[in-house]
Amino acid sequence: MRKLGAVLALLAVAGTSTAWADGFKSYRVCGGDRFNMCAAVEITVTGSSVSMRVWNLSQNLGATYGQAAGSFGGSVIDGIGFYNLPAGFAVNSGSLSVNGPIRAGDNLATAQSGWILSNFGSVAFAVDFRTATPNPRNGGIASGCATSGELPGTPPNLFQNPCSALNGSGWVTFNFTTNGTNWDPSQTAISIRARDLTQTANNSTECWTDTSPGGRPATCVTITPEPVTMTLLATGLAGMGGAGFFRRRKNKNQVS
Numbered sequence: 001m002r003k004l005g006a007v008l009a010l011l012a013v014a015g016t017s018t019a020w021a022d023g024f025k026s027y028r029v030c031g032g033d034r035f036n037m038c039a040a041v042e043i044t045v046t047g048s049s050v051s052m053r054v055w056n057l058s059q060n061l062g063a064t065y066g067q068a069a070g071s072f073g074g075s076v077i078d079g080i081g082f083y084n085l086p087a088g089f090a091v092n093s094g095s096l097s098v099n100g101p102i103r104a105g106d107n108l109a110t111a112q113s114g115w116i117l118s119n120f121g122s123v124a125f126a127v128d129f130r131t132a133t134p135n136p137r138n139g140g141i142a143s144g145c146a147t148s149g150e151l152p153g154t155p156p157n158l159f160q161n162p163c164s165a166l167n168g169s170g171w172v173t174f175n176f177t178t179n180g181t182n183w184d185p186s187q188t189a190i191s192i193r194a195r196d197l198t199q200t201a202n203n204s205t206e207c208w209t210d211t212s213p214g215g216r217p218a219t220c221v222t223i224t225p226e227p228v229t230m231t232l233l234a235t236g237l238a239g240m241g242g243a244g245f246f247r248r249r250k251n252k253n254q255v256s
Contacts, residue, residue: 022046025185028057029192029220030064030071032205037075037194038068038223039207040166043185048178050091052127053171054080054100055161057223058194059145063165064223072196074150075205076140076158078129079193083213089181091125093117098127100172103142103151103160110157114139117176126191127174140195141172152197192220 023045030038038057043050057064059073096117102108119125129139142151144163151158159172189210196203207220 023184023186025188027190027209027220028064028223029207029209030057030067030223031207031218031220032075032194033207033219034203034205035075035196036071037077037192037205037207038064038071039077039192039194041080041190041192042171043188045178045183045185048180050174050176050178052080052174052176054141054174055166055171056141056143056194057161058143059147060143060161060163061145062163065226067223068145072150073143073146074196074198075194076142076151076156076197077192077194078140079126079191080128081126081191081193082188083191084187084189084210085125086181086183088179089125089183090119090179091117092177092179093119095175095177096127097175098159098172100141100159101161101170103158105154106157106160107155110155111139111159114157115174117174127176140197150198156197 023043025043027039027041029040030036036058038060040053040055040057040063042053044052054077055063056075056077057068058071058075060068093116096115098112098115102111114129115127116130117125117127139156140158142158142160144160161172162170164170189208191209191212192207194205194207208216208218209220210218
């Protein structure tokens, strides 16, 4: 485990109080410092409750507008760190629950039990798979776009997102609570760690969305729609607006 793993050695438990603000942040990124992976992460803060949804988009060309072409389909997400947080912020480490789609033949309870939620003082907090257990390869979030041989056989007990467009049932969702310190997730940066579980060395890569607390440059690139996609979207919105205009005009004529 490398730099993200180093901060995962500290643990603190925070109390609860009333939150000051709500917020939302959505990431859709590709990148890494050893091999490329892709992921979507959505963070919703409501009071002191947090819901974070994660989707492994590695090799998912349809959901990344083709920009995941250079990513490794066997990338398994097993850690997400948060930084650029307000002073005094902390999470309640015992509040974590995890749910999502499981790879065929794997065990849901085992996949859920591997994740922990930890505080790291002023640096970050993270949800992380217990890589210190006797079998560090036993868990994570895989991509449904992985080809044969890119993922190890059972029993890694993996969550696995579909190889499809993003939808409600396909996300892996992490729910937890905070100590109520004012946190605007739109100002937060994240680090996503993924591993190649087929390698004996268990090689990992890290995707940082902003300069790291240690001064490392960002290694994530935001996925954006291609120009033709944006044109089609604009055309569709214009069509919807026109349809609304004609409906309103028709209703007005009927009233007259």
